[in-house]
Amino acid sequence: MICARCTKPIKSDEPSEKVEHHGGTGAGATMDVHARRCQPAPQQTSPTRRIR
Ligand SMILES: [Zn+2]
Numbered sequence: 001m002i003c004a005r006c007t008k009p010i011k012s013d014e015p016s017e018k019v020e021h022h023g024g025t026g027a028g029a030t031m032d033v034h035a036r037r038c039q040p041a042p043q044q045t046s047p048t049r050r051i052r
Contacts, residue, residue, distance in 0.1 A: 002032070004031035006039050014034065016034055016035055017034075017035045018031070024050045
């Protein structure tokens with residue numbers, strides 16, 4: 001699986017944790033991130049930010 005924070009692969013033997021990610025539609029998604037602190041991926045491309 002892919003870490004939602006740093007977008008790097010999480011190995012099966014690496015500790016990970018699930019985080020709730022709430023989209024604008026109200027449908028929440030559960031994403032996996034490294035349990036340890038990892039560097040967030042730089043967001044150079046920021047498509048239309050949803051403001052409601
Ligand atoms: Zn990570």
